[in-house]
Amino acid sequence: AQSVSQHNHHVILSEAASLELGCNYSYGGTVNLFWYVQYPGQHLQLLLKYFSGDPLVKGIKGFEAEFIKSKFSFNLRKPSVQWSDTAEYFCAVNARTSGTYKYIFGTGTRLKVLA
Amino acid sequence: NAGVTQTPKFRVLKTGQSMTLLCAQDMNHEYMYWYRQDPGMGLRLIHYSVGEGTTAKGEVPDGYNVSRLKKQNFLLGLESAAPSQTSVYFCASSSRSSGANVLTFGAGSRLTVL
Secondary structure (H helix, E strand, O other): OOEEEOOOOEEEEEOOOOEEEOOEEEOOOOEEEEEEEEOOOOOOEEEEEEOOOOOEEEOHHHOEEEEEHHHOEEEEEEOOOOHHHOEEEEEEEEEEEOOEEEEEEOOOEEEEEEO | OOOEEEEOOEEEEOOOOOEEEEEEEOOOOOEEEEEEEEOOOEEEEEEEEEEOOEEEEOOOOOOOEEEOOOOOEEEEEEOOOOHHHOEEEEEEEEOOOOOOOOOEEOOOEEEEEO
16 A cells, blocks of 8 residues: 655754655655645645656755655755744655555654754 | 635534535645644545545545535535544645646644544
8 A cells, every 4th residue: 555654753953954854655656756844823835746857856945855766765855944944744645546646645744943 | 716715614523413524626626635634643635536526535534424516615524523533634636637736735624522
């Protein structure tokens, strides 16, 4: 069955520190990969996505993610975090299962950035 | 453009009561989804719909029913609420029936079952 694992549940960083959030998925076919972000009190919104082509994708607010097919991973990175990056981050996979596409999310990583 | 609208935003129920959450989207999207968000468990897919008149089960469908009588609406029903259904429920929609869907989320509905 399709699944998504996020290994870091809570991360605390100081401003200007570098960030890497892990995401691994289990699915053998073609996948489409996403990172969504939920800022405090807001609904989820897209941060970045990978469909095909260059495995290094760039999103909003200086975030990027690298798709490594051999490792079934899609880790999120940011060289220097800001206080405003405090949020919960969700990795998601959309893949074709039993003839239809199903969108599955990871458990989320709660990031707190200290000013 | 309203996007995805969920009603109600908050609701408190007693065990055994029933209720319906309404999701409405004005973007002519084909796909609609209901998720629940619980601490430490992320978003789990309850049910989804690939078009008007069709629904399918997600990861955690038990205790819920859904209907998609109109393309713009996706209803989530709880026939007999249980405390385990205390959660924040999110509706989402997407426009393409392919893997490249980007979800548009509603603001969420916080449900407490006493």
